Structure formats: C-alpha cells, structure tokens
Amino acid sequence: MLKIENYINGELVAPIDQQYLDNINPATGQVYSLIPDSNAGDVEKAVKAAKDAFPDWSTCGIDTRAKLLNKIADLIDQNLEELALAESIDNGKPLSLAKSVDIPRASSNFRFYASGIQHFASEAHFMEGTAINYTKRSAVGVAGCISPWNLPLYLFSWKIAPALAAGNTVVAKPTEVTPMTAYLLSKICIEAGLPNGVLNIVHGLGHKAGQAIVEHKDVPLISFTGGTETGKKLAATAAPMFKKLSLELGGKNPNIIFADCDFDDMLKTTIRSSFANQGQICLCGSRIFIERPIYEKFKKAFVEKVEKMHVGDPLDANTKMGAVVSEPHMNKVLGYIKLAQEEGGTILCGGNQVSLQGDCAGGFFIAPTVIEGLDYQCRTNQEEIFGPVVTLTPFDSEEEVLTMANATAYGLAATIWTQDLKRAHRVAHQVKSGIVWVNCWLLRDLRTPFGGMKQSGVGREGGFEALRFFTEPQNVCIKL
Template identity: 70%
Template sequence: MEKIYNYINGALVEPVSAQYIDNYMPAEGRVYSLIPDSDKRDVANAVTAAQAAFESWSGMTVEHRAAILQRVADLIDRDLDALALAESIDNGKPVSLAKVVDIPRASSNMRFYASGAIHFASETHITGKEAVNYTLRAPVGVAGCISPWNLPLYLFTWKIAPALAAGCTVVAKPSEITPMTAFLFSKLCIEAGLPAGVLNIVHGVGPKAGQAIVEHPDIPAISFTGGTVTGRSIAATAAPMFKKLSLELGGKNPNIIFADCDWEQALATSLQSSFSNQGEICLCGSRIFVEKPIYEKFVADFVKRTKELTVGDPLDSNTRIGSLVSQAHMNKVLSYIDLARQEGGAILTGGKRVIIPGRCESGYFVEPTVITGLDHQCRTNQEEIFGPVVTIMPFETEEEVLRYANSTPYGLSATIWTENLKRAHRVAAGVKSGIIWVNCWLFRDLRTPFGGMKQSGVGREGGWEALRFFTEAKNVCIKL
C-alpha cells in the first residue's frame, strides 16, 4: 500500500512518530494509501527549514522566483491526466471535472502569481512640494497555509502560490481526507528545482498538525479555508498572538432567478451551481429563489434535468455526480435530508443513498436532491449542508427575496439572473455577500479579491489582495 510522505526541507520524509492514518478511496469505501500522522515535532522541523530558507528566497529577484513557479505550473500541465486521476480517486469527484476545473486552475494559480509578483505596484504620494511618501512591501516570513478537501490541489495552490510569489516561505497542511495531489505536487516541486525549505508540506489531522501550525510563534500569518467552526477555533488561537489571518469559511448561497432571466442559461447554470462537485463547493447555490410567475415551470424543468444527471463511477466519463468525500460526510448530508422531511419539506427527487454496482458498490454516493415547501428560516435553509441538496422557494418582490437571501449567518456568494440592468445593480448592492455573479456562476478573474461577509470569513484572497496579505507594509517619507 502506498505511503504518503511529508515534504520538509526539500525531501520526502516520514513523520517523526512513524505513525500513519488510513486514506480512503470514497468511491469504493476502502483504504488505498497511508497518510503521515504528523504532530508538532514535524511542524517544528518544517518551520526550522522554512526559516533557514527565508533569507535566500525573499532576497532572490522576483523574476527568478517567478521562473521557478512557472516551471511548477509547466509540470502540472504536463501531468494533468495523472493529477486529475489522483484527485478523482482521492476525492470521489468525476475525473472529467478534475481535468477541466481543478488541475487547470491549479496551474493558473501558479502562473498568475508568478506573473503578478513581477507586475505588483506599490503606492507613491507627493505631498505638495514638501515630501515624497512611498510604500515598501516585504514578505511577512513563514506563512501557514491550511487547505480543504473539496478542491484539493486548486485551493492548495490558491494559497501557496501568492505566499511563495511574495517571497514568503511556507508551511502548508492539505486536508487529511484528500492528501494525494499535495503529495504529488511536492514531487513536482522537487523536479522543478524549488529550493529546499521554501515550501514544506506537513500531512496530518487538524487538531494535531493544523493546530501546531496555527499556534507556532514563528508563523506570523495564517491562511485557512474550511468550515466556520474550525475557523472560529483558529481565530481564537491566532488573534491573541496578533497573527495576520485570512479565513475563507462556509456559505449558504442564494441563487436568485427573476422572471425576465435568460431561461435556458439560468436553468442550465443553476443545475451546475447546485450539483457541481457533488455540491461540495463553498460557492454552490444551495438556496434557489424563483420569482412567482415562473416558479412552477422552473421547478418542473429543474427537477426533470436533475433526474437526468448520471450518478456513477467517478472514472466514467459519463458521470456527472461522483461520490461524497467520506462516509461521515455522506451520513451528515443524509441527516439533513431527513431533517428537511421533519421540517415539512417535499423531496421532489433524490434523497437517498445510491448503490453503484461493481467496484463502487460500497462507495459514498447520494442522489442529487431537490426540496420545496420549506420556510426560509428553517435549519435546512440556514445551515451549510455541503452536498448535492438544494431547496427552491418562490418570491414576489425584490424586498422579499433580499430578506430571504440575507437571512443566514453566511455571506460568501450569490447569483442573480435578470436581463434588467438596473435591477441587477440594485439587487447586487442589497445582497450581503462578498462575491456576486450576475447571469453566470463561478466565473473568476484572478485579479479580483475573493472572500465573504459575516460568518463566511475575514480578509480577502485572490489577486493583489493575496500578495498584500503575505507582505508587511512600510511607509517611507522623504522630506524634499
């Protein structure tokens, strides 16, 4: 059985404890590899290596750093098929999705920040004829990056790319549920010639390895993507230590569909935004609000298309819905479907575990599920499910749908469908979410900031915001 190793000081190494934990293949429900059960000793070794590498890496010309990151991106492109297959096996998502989304976007992350660091501009202010003020930015030091299981390599590179481009060295922890692509990535870094200690990858569980990263006194910045409960715990540890924090947390995102929408585009994209990656994307539109004149037709057409989605082996190119990431998560999703029934919801399609004949008969598959008849304030509509489950509700006015949309403790993203430009601006301004898509979903320009409001997180990732996060600003004033 394959063993995954930590990547510390440029080498693949066993955990100090020599202990491993099981890594499950969710589509088959069986262990297929072993993960280091790392602890604070492994993190300490990684920090020591990162500190030793910091001076040379941060002092390297930005063009030299960028060239190394571009080589890593080239190797991701070269190994696209192998990385997509590994991610599908590790995560349960369709391999076809990993090939067109996860792995290409991981490569794009590396390329964007390699180029972005070269073109990053600081600020200069002329104070009349008296002085010139300009801002210098320097890397913060060793950055701690902790990434989630739903988009393993995509979100892993989303964090480490700007940190490395800014001149930081990194101690990173991928999710223990989906560690394989990060392990393969460490091999690509070695092949690309990334200097020893610049990036260190410590595998293991959150309470041990993750907590050790967060509380280490020589890691001044923490970037975390994951659940709101874990984010709250990280903030409780890091805030008294005055660490820089970027927390991208949960979402319960509204998808608002007005009667004047482009019908086919709204219907097809809403299907995608509901069930892509088995609904295991923090940006999925899990609450669909439809204007009353088109509500009945939308529900009928949406349910019909949902029933046509193929749930099956993630390695089959025809599969649209793969397995959920773990048995525990599958049970959580099914428990929320049961809760929806208890709260008076009508299950129009789905709602059950799926048994796939053959190699996947023990896998963690759940039917895409559509629910109506629920109040906007019930638990099903308030709590993050993170699975292939959506609710649909009618609305009459903009004021009403804004009340529904803003009723949850989350504020990550929202989608609005209308051909009325004035309405699009009004509703976008009224929705309390950090990311608003109008007549599209998951469209990303890496130059723009990314993040949520309320309990969906603090700070901003993406674009220049990410480069700023991993640097410290220093103002220089020169008297003329």
Template identity: 60%
Template sequence: METLANFINGEFIAPQENSYLDNIEPATGAVYGQVPNSGEADLDLAISAAESALPLWRNMPAEQRADILYKLALLIEENLEPLAQAESQDNGKPLSLARMVDIPRAASNFKFFAQASSQFASQSHAMPGDAINYTLRQPIGIVGCISPWNLPLYLFTWKIAPALAAGNCVIAKPSEVTPKTAAMLGELCIQAGLPKGVLAILHGEGGNIGSLICNHPKVKAISFTGGSVTGAAIATQLAPTFKKLSLELGGKNPALVFADCDFDKTVDELVRASFANQGQICLCASRIYIERSIYEKFKAAFIAKVSMVSPSDPLDETSRMGAIVSQAQYNKVLSYIELAKEEGATVLTGGHSVDVEGRCQQGYFIAPTVVEGLPIEARCNQEEIFGPLVTLEAFDDDEQALALANGTNYGLASTLWTENINRAHRIAEQINTGIVWVNCWLHRDLRTPFGGMKASGLGREGGEEAMRFFTEPKNVCIKYND
C-alpha cells in the same frame, strides 16, 4: 497500498512519530493508502528548514522567483492526467471535472501569481516642497496555508502561489481526507528547482498539526479555508498573537431567479451550480428562490434536468456526478435530508443514497436532492450542508427576494438571473455576499477579490488582495527641505 510522506527541506520524510491515518477512496469505501499524522517534531523540522531558506528566497529577484513558479505551473500541465486521476480517486469527483477544472486551475494559479509578482507595485505620496513617503511591501517571513478537501490541489495552490510569489516560506497543510495531489506537488517542486525549505507540506489532522501550525510563534500569518466553526476557533486562538489572518469559510448561497431570465440557460446553469462536485463547493447554490409567476414552470424544468443526473463511478469517462468525499460527510448529508423532511419539506427528487454496481458497491453516493416548502428559518436553509441538497421557494417581489437572500448568517456568494440590467445593478449592491454573479456561476477572474461577509470569512484572497495579505507594508518618510 500507498504510503505518503511529508515534504520537508526538499525531501520526502516519514512522520517522526511513525503515526499514520488511513486514506480512503470514497467511491469504494476502501482504504488504499496511508497518510502521515504529523506532530510537533515534524513541524519543528519544517520550521528549521524554512528559517534557513528564507534569506535566499526573500532576497531572490522577483523575476527569478517567478521563473521557478512558472516552471512549476508547466509541470502541473505536463502531469495533468496523473494528477487528475489521483484527484478523482482521492476526492470522489468525476475524472472529467478534475481534468477540466481542478488541475488546469492549479496550473493557472502558479502562472497568475508568477506574473503578478513582477507587476506588484507599492505607492508613494508626495508632500509638496517638503517630503515624500513611499511604501515598502516586504515578505512576512514564514506563513501557514491550510486548505480543504473539496478542491484539493486547486485551493492548495491558490494559497501557496501568492505566498511564494511574495517571497515567503510556506508551511502548508492539505486536508488529511484528500492528500494525494499535494504530495505529488512536492515532487514537481523538486523538478521545478524550488529551493529546499521554501515549501513544506505536512499531512495530518487539523486538530493536531493544523492547530500546531496556527499557534507556532515563528509562523507569522495564517491563510485558512474550511468550515466556519473551525475558522471561528482559529480566530479565537490567534487573537492574542496579532498574527495576520485570512479566513475563507462556509456559504449558504442564494440564487434569485426572476421571471425575465433567460429561462433555459438559467435552468441548465443552476443544475450545474447546485450539484457540481456533488454540491461540495463553497460557492454552490443551495437556496434557489424563484419569482412566483414562473415557479411551477421552473420547478418542473429543474426537476426534469436534475432527475437525469445519477451518481456513478467517478473514474468512468461519462460520469457527471461522483461520490461524497467521506463516510462522515455522507452521513452528514443524509442526516440533513431526514431533517428537511422533519422540518416539513417535500422531496421533489432524490433524497436517498445510491448503490453503484461493480467496484463502487461500498462507495458513498447520494442522489441529487431537491426539496421545497421550508421557511427561511428552517435549519436546512440556515446551516451549511455541503452536499447535493438544495431548497426551492417562491418570492413575490424584489424586496422579498432580497430579504430571503440576506436571511442567513452566511454571505459568500450569490447569483442573480435576470435580463433587467437595472435590477441586476440594484440588487447586486444590496445583497450581502462577497461575490455576486449575474447570469452566470463560477465565472472567475483571478484578479478579483475573493471572500465572504458575515460568517463566510475574514479578509479577501485573489489578485492584489492576496499579494497584499502575504506582505507587510512599511511607510518610509523622507524629509528633504529644511
């Protein structure tokens, strides 16, 4: 039984009220640790430490800050195996996925923003013969970063790295469902020489410590990734405070498959895009629309591939699909499978829980599930399920494909599968998502803006967008000719 602690002022500290939550391994359903259930007293300690650390950190030369962040990236790489093991155990994802994606990407986040801090520049605007304006971009101060459970260290560092690189102190809250690698990051921060108080890691429930962080008057900006309902509640609470707010929320992502696609590649990539991390990635394809002339052929090939994927112990080296992250999420996904049937769907493959032998007999496993026959207005085509369930439907022409793709209140990501470059450009311009991938999925350049439209979020993260969010612009006008 492992008991985690909060990371405050460069030290690991038990929660002030001695309150803890169970940490459950999703592959086994067993409690294997305790997580602090932090409260106001813990936040006060973190805020006090951040206030003391802020003058040093914000005034430190950017190159020196970058050196610390780069060292932290190298330490993550050096500890890839224990971090990957922890991520797989905590989240239920295959160990191979944590090794190949989650932990390397966490290191890349710190490397990228360490370098970005030295390249981040402001603007000047000359008024010929009269004056010059220049823009200062200064750290906001103390900011809050709240990350989700699906890509724990990957998305935790995605927020923390630019905030620190810009010269802010950070109060960070990982998901209480997957807290382990965030706690391990605190240990690496000490080794990297991050000054005390610059980063606090507070564990606990979103409705408690998460809400306290959002509403604390000394926290001047919030970056949140999570569900759209929670994001809407945060936006409502914070509107009167005029805090800067970045919301990366849910998705109901369409994939448009045209008859002229590279067929075999498209099938393979959409199996991955649908079921990677058990479908628990906000960017996963969940609605697949196929041009009618190849619908039956695509369906047969897709189902054949999906049927070969079976959930197994995520710590098994050969596992391609692991456990659902929690019992609550497991129950939610199963309820949507039943709802799909009630709404008239035909289950083509999956549609049931899976018993995994050995240590995982009590784990939360669901077979990858594909259904067809649901209209666009069906709840299973409108609501984010966040699990291994996708819907198939045919379309007749580009206009109908666009109408289906844009037919939900979400707008995070989409994929287009076509060899017609004119169609790709035309539809990419008209589809209402913040990210459009053509003939690929999850092909990420960290310089690009990341975020969604409509109920999928507010603002953008990534590259210069992140550095701009975590700084406050100030225009200085100097008149030099009277």
C-alpha cells in the same frame, strides 16, 4: 500500500512517530494509501526549514521566483493525467471535472502569481514642498497555509503560489481527507528545483498538525480555508498572538431567479451551480429563490433535468455526479435531508443514498436532491450542508427575496438572474455577499478579490489582495 510522505527541507520524509492514517477512496469505500499522522515535532522541523530558507528566498529577486513558479506550472501541465486521476480517486469527483477544472486551475494559480508579482506596484504620496512618502512591501516570513478537501490542489495552490511569489516561505497542511495531489506536488517541486525549505508540506490532522502550525511563534501569518466553526477556533489561537489572518469559510448561497431571465441559460447554469462537485463547492447556490410567475415552470423543468443526472463511478466518462468525499460526510448530508422532511419539506427528487455495483458497491453516493416547502428560516435553509441538496422557494417581490437571501449568518456568494439591468445592479448592491454573479456562475477572473461577508470569512484572497496579505507594508517618509 503507498505511504504518503511529508515534504520537509526539500526531502520526502516519514512522520517522526511513524504513525499513519487511512486514506479512503470515497467511490469504493476502501483504504488505498496511508497518510502521515504528523505532530508538533514534524511541524517544528518544517518551520525551522522554512525559517532558515527565508533570507535567501525573500531576497533572490522576483524574476527568480517567477521562473520557478512557472516551472512548477509547466510540470503540473505535463502531469495533468496523473494528477487528475489522483484527484478523482482521492476526492470522489468525476475524472472529467478534475481534468477540465481542478488541475488546470492549479497550474493557472502558479502562472498568475508568477506574472502578478512582476506587476505588483506599491504607492507613493508626494507632499508638495515638504516630503515624499513611499510604501515598501516586504515578505513577512513563514506563512502557514491550511487548505480544504473539496478542491484539493486547486485551493492548495491558490494559497501557496502568492505566498511564494511574494517572497515568503511556507509550511502548508493539506486536508487529511484528500492529501494525494499535495503529495504529488511535493515531487513536482523537487523536480522543478525549488530550493530546500522554501515550501514544506506536513500531512495530518487539523487538531494536531494544523494547530501546531497556527500556534507556532515563528509563523506570523495564517491563510485558512474551511468550515466556519474551525475558523473560529483557529482565530481564537491566532488573534491573541497578533498573527495576520485570512479566513475563507462557509457559505449558504442564494440563487435569485426573476421571471424575466433567459430561462434556458438560467436552467442549464443552475443545474451546474447546484450540483457541481456533488454540491461540495463553497460557492454552490443551495437556496434557489424563484419569482412566483415562473415557479411551477422552473420546478418542472429543473426536476426533470436533475432526475436525469447520472450518479456513478467517478472514472466513468458518462458520470456527472461522483461520490461525496467520505462516509461521515455522506451521513451528515443524509441527516440534513431527514431534517428537511421533519421541518415540513417535500422531496421532489433524490433524497437517498445511491448503491452501485462492482468496485463502487461500497462507495459514498447520494442522489441529487431537490426540496420545496420549507420556511426560509428553518435549519435546512440556514446551515451549510455542503452536498447535493438544494431547496426551492417562491417569492413575490425584490424586498421579500432580499430578506430571505440575507437571512443567514453567511455572505459568500450570490447569483442573480434577470435581463433588467437596473434591477441587476439594484439587487446586487443589496445582497450581503462578497461575490455576486449576474446571469452566470463561477465565471472567475483571477485578478478579482475573493471572500465573504459575515461568518463567511475575514479578508480577501485572489488577485493583488493575496499579495497584499502575504506582504507587510512599510511607509518611508523622506523630507525634501
């Protein structure tokens, strides 16, 4: 059985204590590889390697760094098939999704920041007749990057690429739930000739390896994507140490549909924004609000399409819905469906575990689930489920839907469907979300800031926001 290895100081190495965790294929329920159960000792080796590599990497020049990032992107493209297959097996998502979205986006992340660092400008401020001020931005040091399981290589690379481009070295911990493509990236970095110690990947549990990274005195900045509760614990450790923090946390996103929308376009996109990656994307619109004049029409058309969605083997080309990521997560999602019924909700379709035949008989599959009849303040509509579950709620006015949309502790993303331009701006400006899509969903420009309000996070990722986070500004004032 394959044993995944840590990537420390340019080499693939076993964990110090030779302890491993099971890596389970969610489509079959079977262990198919072993993950290092790393501890503080492994992290210490990784931090030392990163710290030793920092002086040369931070001063080698942006052209050198850009060439290496582009080389990594080239190798990701060349290994698309292998990486996509690994991502599908590890995560349970349809292979077609991994091929078309996850792996290409990982390559794009490296290319974007290879180019971005060459166009990253600082500022100058001229004081007439007195002085000139200019801002120098420098790499901070060793960056700690901790990524989630839902978009494994996609989000792992989104942290690593800007950190490296800015001249930092990195100690990264991919989630222990879906570690395979991070391990394959280690091999790619070796092939690309990335200098030893520049990137170090330590596998293991959050409370052991992750915590060791966060609390290490030589890791001055932490970029984390994951659950809000974990983010709170992380911040409690990092804040008293005055580390720079970027936290991309949970979401409970509203999808607001007005009666004047382009109905066909809205319906097609809402299927995707509800159930892409089995609803395991922090940007999915899990609370759907429909203006009352089209509520019944929408409900009928939406449920008909959802009922036709094929839940099956992620490696089957016809599969639109694969497995959720793990058995504990499946049980959590099914628990919320039961809670919704207890809270008075009516299941319009789905609501059950799906049993398949053959190799997938032991897999973790859930039918896409649509629920109506719930109060907007109930737990089902307030807490992040992170699975293939959406609720439908009618509304009568902008004021009413804004009250409902803004009623959660989260504020990551929102979607608005209307052909009234004034309304689109008006409602978008009043929704408490870091990202608002109008008449679209997940239309991403990598130059834009990404992140949420309230308990959806601290700071912004993406574009030049990431390069600002991974650098330290210094003002220099020169008297004329």
